[in-house]
Amino acid sequence: MPGQKAGEAERREQILEAAYKVALRRGVEGLTVRAVAAAAGLSHGLVLFHFKRKDQLVGAVLDRVLASTLSLRVDQTVDRIEDPAERLPALLRREVDRLTRSGREARLFLEYWALGARHPALRAKIGAALERYRAAFGRLTEEMLRAEPDRLAGVTPAGLTAVAVSFVNGCAVQALIDPERFDVEEYLAAVQGLLESSPARAVAKTGARSS
């Protein structure tokens, strides 16, 4: 009764794709071997033939989740901004937009994060991705602090980076739990205000704009 055969790589990819879809729709809780098999149009036995244990499947799906939610690619439109103190808020806005727009991915990401708190294997993956994410942010925060050493005295690049991650993270998480009461624009305005709070800066900026 076996069906059509396929190469190792393609089958794995097919199963993973199905698993990712299932996880998006039904959550990690609904990510069962049988559900994945059904979504892929395969038998559940085959899923366990390619992924020896369920953990491996869950872990592989996490890789996808991290790639789509916790990977930072600094866009050209952001990178072209010359003022370091404006570049960071711009990037934050981009990230917040991205995450709040893709609610299902963010929701799944949060589920995995919670799961990671209990499962070391998952935690390690998330931790590694988080470090890469911070590193990508770190470039911008360092430049920003170097550009104005006197303002934000005592603030380290690592500290500011962690706060920036909190901005993104915290926004996505709050927007997830009560989408109607949470105003993203208001939130972003507050973030921007904090990052550019020096009166001198604000004046210079509005002056440049009005000219």
Next chain:
Amino acid sequence: MPGQKAGEAERREQILEAAYKVALRRGVEGLTVRAVAAAAGLSHGLVLFHFKRKDQLVGAVLDRVLASTLSLRVDQTVDRIEDPAERLPALLRREVDRLTRSGREARLFLEYWALGARHPALRAKIGAALERYRAAFGRLTEEMLRAEPDRLAGVTPAGLTAVAVSFVNGCAVQALIDPERFDVEEYLAAVQGLLESSPARAVAKTGARSS
């Protein structure tokens, strides 16, 4: 074969207490009717006699979790600080300390938050608690913005409140996933720096201290 009887209220309390302990140790996933019954030294049938469905038990435990993690009581030591711009960072520090110290509670809280993204009943509870939490913060942020209307122009109280919640939330969440790489003190310093970033403020503060 029935055992000792007890009043409705006491039994419920006993079961809830056991359920909370189980959830802290084994997570929401491990919060099963039978595990709770075992922890309470009762039969699983009795647990379902007092909580008709498992959802009700899970919901009741959530109330405890929210009370212990997402409730803000502004301490006297914080409330006595006269400068509004110093009060907020002080409160943030307090909250961050509290959450990072009680890791198990924070972990459980995060699990529930993720669960809330899929279950409307839980989401409603978290949303309500979050609103109360924000309201308690809101008092301080309003005073802070009113004290210095020129600085942080365009920042609304609600926006700043949401950001403050992100500070706390984001810190706890990051500390949860990689406790060794995340430096809480560095993080708090960055937050404080952002909130007091005006050079005039910094000078005034150190001046006042040295005098």
Next chain:
DNA sequence: CTCTCTATTGGACAGAAGGTCAATAGGAGC
């Protein structure tokens, strides 16, 4: 065409889960 290898299937199994329910005993009221 035949042989061999293995990807594939589907059945079987054990365990754990939530939920139901008849039987029973603890305890209050009389």
Next chain:
DNA sequence: GCTCCTATTGACCTTCTGTCCAATAGAGAG
């Protein structure tokens, strides 16, 4: 002491899970 109510128990059911595995068919090598 008797009665009645109900809190309590434990057996039972169904469903769903991960995991194992014997049987089978697809496909490439010879």
